[in-house]
Amino acid sequence: MNDPTPAERVAEILRDEFAAHGVRLPDVRADLSDPHQPRVELGTVPLGTGFALLRVLTDYQRLLKAEKAGGRPPAFGP
Template sequence: MNATPAERVAVILRDEFAAHGVRLPDIRADLGDPHQPQLELGTVPLGTGFALLRVLTDYQRLLKAERARSERRG
């Protein structure tokens, strides 16, 4: 069975945190609404919360740069 995009994102985030030495005990995709999947995190220790903020900020910055680059092309 192929993983959905939300499930792939959950795996990517888990791998990104592992690369920073942070283990997320519970991150999964909630596919209850296939049109709007959600990522669910279990209990996050304080240090992990700071790492989560850093990684998500990096992703947000990368997404913004990618959108700007796409707009310049189109």
């Protein structure tokens, strides 16, 4: 059995994390066509799932900004 690549592991983690929150992303995959630039790709997502995905990614982006600035993480929510 082959060990999964980092991009394949990220795709699996994303699928599992979103599933734990009730968001189904069946078409998350690793694009390994360029070994120097592996990518995680999302296929078509239903509209409601798309909104949930945007919300999670926006919150994640806010956490990254706070971490880089060395401050406290922002509160989640509107």
